[in-house]
Every structure is written in structure tokens, then in C-alpha cells.
Amino acid sequence: MGRNQEQNQLQRDAQRTKILSSALGLFVSRGFAATRIVDIAAQAGVSSGLLYHYFRSKDDLLAALLAESLPKMDAAARGLEALEAPVADKIRLALRTLVRGIQENAETGKHHLLVALVSASKALPDPAREIIERHARGPYRVMERLFATGQQEGTVRDGDPRDMAMLFWALVKGLSIHHAVHGDALGAPDPDFILPLFLK
Template identity: 30%
Template structure:
């Protein structure tokens, strides 16, 4: 009988999973380390055997989650040829994850922002990766002439992330009847790819 495996997963992973749930439901500041420990079924002190501090726990959570997000997005793009196709798949995959990874979405959309303030030095490399992936698609589209040039891909990537992120936030925080987040991918696709204005002819 292995002490370290309880309900199929090593302790570090279980703590991370619990932190995800607790931070998402109470917010990072309101959540207590003891809450995370209780959720994970370990002693308070045990947290500190795997993470340097409460902040470190949050950062590790980002790392893990964003890595998953990036990996799934990358997978989703496999086989796509045109930039247009890639972008549509990107939207669909991202907003699809919102539904399947509720808690992760809350952490990313809400706490990621605070991080800019409270973790002055944390560079957030995974988010950078995310943006790079998105900017790469746009760059490719602009280079191939499929997309209009003139706006820096990094800015567009950021704008598009904000757009997706806000829809995710809306979906996550709405109590009653939510929008269909999967339909939203199409709406966003139309908005971004075709624009709002009716084409003249």
C-alpha cells in the first residue's frame, strides 16, 4: 500500500487540484491555505512540503493550467491549413475548454489579472506562450495575404484573447441561463474574421 497515492494521484497534484477548486470558488485572497489543505485531505503543513508559499501555489496553478490550455490548443490546430481555419479552431477549442474546465477558467480569467499587481516579478511565461501561439496564426495569415496587414499581430492577439476571456468570464459568472458558449465560438469567428459591417456586395 503506497502512502503517497490516495485516490489515484500524487500529493502534489491533489493539492494543486484542490487549490484550483478553492481559489476558483472563493478567490485567491479569501481562500485560506487551510481550506486548500482540507480540500486535499492533507495537513496544513504538508502544503509547504510541495510549495514555497501560498503565492507559489497560485503561480504553480497558472503554470499547470496554462500549459494544459496551450497543449490542447496546439493539438486542436493539428491538421489545419489556412490561418482562417486555425483561428476558427482556436476559438472553438478555447471556448470549449471554458465549459469543460470551469474552475481553471475562473482562475485564469480572474486571478491572472491580479497577478500582474501582486507578483511584480512573475513573468508568466505560459501566458506568453499562449499569446505567441495566437499571434503566430495571425502573423501567418497576414504574411500569406489572407489577413489584412497593418495591425501588429501581438496587439491583435491580445485583443482577441481579451475578447475570448471576457466571454469566458461572462459565461462563468452568469448564474441563470447562460449563453451557449459553443455558439459563441461562431459569433466570435464572424466578428473577428468578417467584421461587423455588412459587406457591400
């Protein structure tokens, strides 16, 4: 690929990222149904025609946003499970990595908020629903298996591993959404403060 082609591709990638970021912000602040393509284009500083060059519809934009976050989280959870390490170390690593990601990336919380909002919708477009159904529960199952194994190892507290997985992700997503709404104004807990909820 020549230099001009590389520059053009970089510009296209940057434009696509800007459109997705604008859509994400509007979907979580106004709601998916209330957001129009023209609103997203205006927020991104592009024409509606140019936006349609990247995405055929608002449904496609939503699916692209979900495809950016949920499969990555699913894959990261499976990667964590596959690590050759004691379960307690995996849980520490997961929590510290997730909390750091929330604090360092302002859009992380918006992605969690978007998933929560659209998952509760009965009018979710089919492509978006398929992504949620395929990937949203994977990380819960991974943590459930890790907690069960950790209990066998004697490092994880007693309790129903499924309930513990739900609590783990409820805490992470709650912190993420909290950060999306309030930023750093109210601070963030140290992951080591949360770990005793799960580890002995």
C-alpha cells in the same frame, strides 16, 4: 510498481488535485493575500500538516496552479501554429476548442481569472511572476503571427495583427471568466458567431 504502490500514488495524486482545486477556488473568491493555508486545508478536507507534505507554502500552491495552466496554453498555441493547415482552419479550430473547453471544464474560467488577478498584483511571489513572464505572452505572439499570415493568404480580415491577437484572447478570457462567474445561466455564444470578427 506494485498494485499497492499504484493505489497509493493514485491516492496522492487525487489528494494533490483536491488541494489545488480548493486553493484555486479560494484564491479567486477571496484573493491570494486573504487566503490562508488553514483555509485551503479546511476546504480540501485535509490537515494543514498534510497540505504542507504536498506544498511548502501558499506561494508554492500559486506557482503550481499557474504551472498547470500557462505552460499548457503556451504549448497548445505553438502546436496549433505548427499544424499543416490553412490559417483560417487553425483559427476556427482554436476558437471552437477553446470555447468547448470553457463550457466543459468549470475550472478553466477560474484559471483565467486567477491569472488576471495575480498578474495585476505588485506583490506577486517571484516563482509565480517567472511563470507568467515566461508563458503568458506566447499565445498572443502565436495568434499575431497567424493573423499576419492569414492576411497574406487572403482569409483574415484587414487590421493590425497584434490588435487582432489581443482582441482574440480578450474574447476568449472574457468568456472564460464570465462562465466561471455565471456558469451556464446566461449561455455562451456559438464560436461561428465570433469568427467573422477575424475571418473574411
